[in-house]
Amino acid sequence: MCATCGCSAQDGNNSVTIRLVKPGLQHFQNLKPVQNEDHLHADEHPHKHPDHTNQHQHNEGNKKISLEIDVLAQNKLAAVRNRGFFEGRNMKVINLVSSPGSGKTTLLEKTLVQWKPGVPVYVIEGDQQTDNDARRIAKTGVKVVQINTGTGCHLDAPMISNALHELNPEFGSVLFIENVGNLVCPAMFDLGEQARVVIMSVTEGEDKPLKYPHMFHSSDICLINKTDLLPYVDFDMDKAISYVYRVSHVQDCLPVSATKNTGLENWYRWLSNLLAQNSSQVTAKVQAL
Ligand SMILES: Nc1nc2c(ncn2[C@@H]2O[C@H](COP(=O)(O)OP(=O)(O)OP(=O)(O)O)[C@@H](O)[C@H]2O)c(=O)[nH]1
Ligand SMILES: [Mg+2]
Structure with missing residues (x-):
């Protein structure tokens, strides 16, 4: 985000959708920002967690981040x-x-x-x-x-x-x-x-x-x-x-x-x-x- 102008805010709901995309792949990937940086990973990440279903991996590409700016x-x-x-x-x-x-x-x-x-x-x-x-x-x-x-x-x-x-x-x-x-x-x-x-x-x-x-x-x-x-x-x-x-x-x-x-x-x-x-x-x- 541009800190000077808040340019990533979109009108109306002051929120923005950030898509994380890997080159050449059709689906938005499961790059899920979480607090622990170790967990910022794509779906081909070698280790598996019990809650990582395929659906989970392919449907969470769009992240909404609310920004409070006027x-x-x-x-x-x-x-x-x-x-x-x-x-x-x-x-x-x-x-x-x-x-x-x-x-x-x-x-x-x-x-x-x-x-x-x-x-x-x-x-x-x-x-x-x-x-x-x-x-x-x-x-x-x-x-x-x-x-x-x-x-x-x-x-x-x-x-x-x-x-x-x-x-x-x-x-x-x-x-x-x-x-x-x-x-x-x-x-x-x-x-x-x-x-x-x-x-x-x-x-x-x-x-x-x-x-x-x-x-x-x-x-x-x-x-x-x-x-x-x-x-x-x-x-x-x-x-x-x-x-x-x-x-x-x-x-x-x-x-x-x-x-x-x-x-x-x-x-x-x-x-x-x-x-x-x-x-x-x-x-x-x-x-x-
Ligand atoms: N060959 C060619 N060069 C051009 C043309 N128009 C502009 N230029 C050149 O492109 C360079 C930048 O041109 P400017 O008019 O300063 O561009 P600008 O969009 O005002 O640049 P900023 O104000 O810095 O964003 C200069 O060297 C111009 O001579 C054109 O039609 N053909
Ligand atoms: Mg100019």
């Missing part, structure tokens, strides 16, 4: 406030999420220069340390605030609220939020955004949606970046796209190359469509995570 509940309250702020100013807010280095900042740099929404645009940058990304964005002329999360692995709604005081965005503007590079924790934290964009890149392997389904499930659109590198890496684009749709209901899955400007027109079209919706048409999303 981190996510507090975040949701702040996210609702942010969303009200955005709707009050008729803003469009887009949260960019990905693993580290997938190309979020590069995509933003291109977007801020090439996409012409005709309204003011702002950026909030999230990283554990450094203002590298904020300095890159500032070069485009767009007003930007960097949030450094220290040991934190995600942005949360109160952080966004603080940054908004600095930005003071204009009525009718667009705000891009680049989240901390991490395919896990940011999935849990609603920032009050109207759209979440998940970016994966061809160098990460096509199985990322299957390994990190919550992030893909909570996103509205998926971009598959660095397609210029396809000749040099083993990456099956058809498989990747099918995996994205297997775990999520994204509106679209767009292959792009941010550095070579390939496919970006589809991304800009999607952004323009989002902008064309008035705030009341944009579904108020309270993330059910």
Whole structure:
């Protein structure tokens, strides 16, 4: 579990199912956490206990551990406030999420220069340390605030609220939020955004949606970046796209190359469509995570 954010808690009952799985085996194995470490064993463990029936061995793979945390509940309250702020100013807010280095900042740099929404645009940058990304964005002329999360692995709604005081965005503007590079924790934290964009890149392997389904499930659109590198890496684009749709209901899955400007027109079209919706048409999303 991530101690900073309580990211293993699931909404509703604040509990999480942990599955212990052995590679290549179809059934979840009887890896039963008990107090005595000597008893943490799989079903092929050499010694037998009288109470170890086969049924016992194959049906206890799922363990529920209750975690008492209210981190996510507090975040949701702040996210609702942010969303009200955005709707009050008729803003469009887009949260960019990905693993580290997938190309979020590069995509933003291109977007801020090439996409012409005709309204003011702002950026909030999230990283554990450094203002590298904020300095890159500032070069485009767009007003930007960097949030450094220290040991934190995600942005949360109160952080966004603080940054908004600095930005003071204009009525009718667009705000891009680049989240901390991490395919896990940011999935849990609603920032009050109207759209979440998940970016994966061809160098990460096509199985990322299957390994990190919550992030893909909570996103509205998926971009598959660095397609210029396809000749040099083993990456099956058809498989990747099918995996994205297997775990999520994204509106679209767009292959792009941010550095070579390939496919970006589809991304800009999607952004323009989002902008064309008035705030009341944009579904108020309270993330059910
Ligand atoms: N070949 C190729 N490289 C890219 C592309 N997009 C980004 N990169 C490179 O990937 C590296 C990481 O890009 P960033 O834009 O900094 O990635 P990021 O997701 O913002 O990274 P973090 O903020 O650290 O999570 C840089 O060296 C970029 O030049 C692309 O489309 N093709
Ligand atoms: Mg970045």
